[in-house]
Amino acid sequence: MVGTITPTAVAPDPRVATSVASPRKDRSKLLASVVLASIGVVFLVPMVWIVLAAFNPAATVSVALPSDPTLDNFTQVMTWETSFRPLWNSTVLSFGTASLTVVAATLAAYPLSRFQLRYRKPFMYSILFGTCLPITAMMVPVYALFVSLSLLDSIGGTILFLTASSLPMAIWMTKNFMDSVPVSLEEAAWTDGASSMTALRRIVVPLMRPGLSVVFIFVFTTTWGNFFVPFVLLFDTANQPAAVAIFNFFGQYGTVAYGRLAAFSILYATPVLVLYVLVQRLSGSSFAMAGAVKG
């Protein structure tokens, strides 16, 4: 256990840790650490409120240590109507959207990555263009479209729209992942008489499983956190995902029940945090999502 003790014993004081470096460098390192730590505290405070309020039966809007910490807030919101049904709806929406997106994006990425197509460049430009469009600005016309397709208040319809809005980014990411799978393996399969779809299913997809998981989780978490789209397209409380349910809860009880609001927020946010850590593991870098977005 020496290995775990040494760094913790040494690291907090940078002056000891880098005794070889010049004193000027040590001082700037200490200064940077202090400044960084103060910024970190400012960033942390609003989040600490959620955690402390969730365990505080008498929570207010300010950060305060609960004098009598309990799980009451959690037990009160953990009913079918308040949390479990909305969380289930969120799961259906996110899982449906992520699965459909990954399948459609993988199929689309294959010809884009492997074949010389005449309209490949303009298509990729349009895809890139699509990743940029502010979807929030589109919701009024989307609502009107859903009225004419009579898809309002339909979970299936909402999944289709969410899939379409995640596809540009997903195709972009999937194509980049697929470009890094060498073609030589497929050439062997083609020589053995496999069709290109068989090659995709048997060779390419297994090889890019980590990449596809990143795309899946990326779409899943984005959908899970999406508030505006279901807020506009789904009205029936039985269909609403947690993002919308939590907003309605805030409207009804928010001003009196901050503790329960915070407890509900924690239940809702936990899956996203877990999946984010998982993506870090999968891609071996904590900044993977930003890297993927960067192109």
Added chain:
Amino acid sequence: MASLTEPQVDRRRRGPTPRPRPGAARTLGRLLPLAPAVALLVVFLVGPILYSLYGSLTNRSMSGPGAADPQFIGLDNYTQLFSDGEFWTSVWLTVLFVGASAVIGQNGMGMALALLLRAASSPVRALVGTVVVGAWVLPEIVAAFAAYAFFSGDGTLNIVLGWFGLDGPAWLFTFPMLAVILANVWRGTAFSMMVYAAALNEVPPEITEAAELDGAQGWQQFAYITLPMIRRAVSTNLMLITLQTLGVFTLIWVMTGGGPGVQTSTLPVLAYQEAFKFMQVGYGTAIATMTLLVGALFSVLYIKVLKPEVD
């Protein structure tokens, strides 16, 4: 099976090879996997955009005669829009929100954090990095509640100000725009920080070392060596955060609801209010179309920056 066993690959092929019939059939077969994605994109993304252009030319509303039989009214919505003081207020608020919270706030803070992360000791770096990214990973609505509580009249910010003998105002009513701008900086800085941290890692250390030997001070090194080397990351980041911030709705909606009055109604909030609160779908669509046009303009600029990656 002969035609299927030899799909040609990019690098084998030099230039277009015009082949009549079997070629056309093969091209069609190759394009087939694109069909599901293209169908979804056409129906649910291209459709609403085209509809947005058309719908903004009608007097469609939620109820009344405009709902049953919307009439084509030409550019009336736009004439009304451009002569509407509320619209111009909203445009100004959107520019202010994007400029202050994204271009200055997130961008500057992200760069500062990325530089500090490199200079600080490793435990501090790991902890603060996680905290900043945490605010970004949280679902938007939860982040919005946290920011709402922080800026509330009896919220944490005013309690801390109270320790210093200051009597803080009710931020969400007195300075609503400042509150949503700061909240958006808090929530979105992680993205710029990550982009810049990755970009700074790519700068070869030899170059900064050489500059140091030549006597360049810290800030000189940054301004004349580092910044020019990561300028592509800077422009990419600026475009992306501008587009993200242009679409921010939830944060503002939860914290202020666009109010008090119209003091925080940026374009997405105004479009929502016109269409769903005041039931003027055609008018709301016209606002949405304007926002989309601004977004499209920035997207084109962004694509220009990224051009080499497509080619």
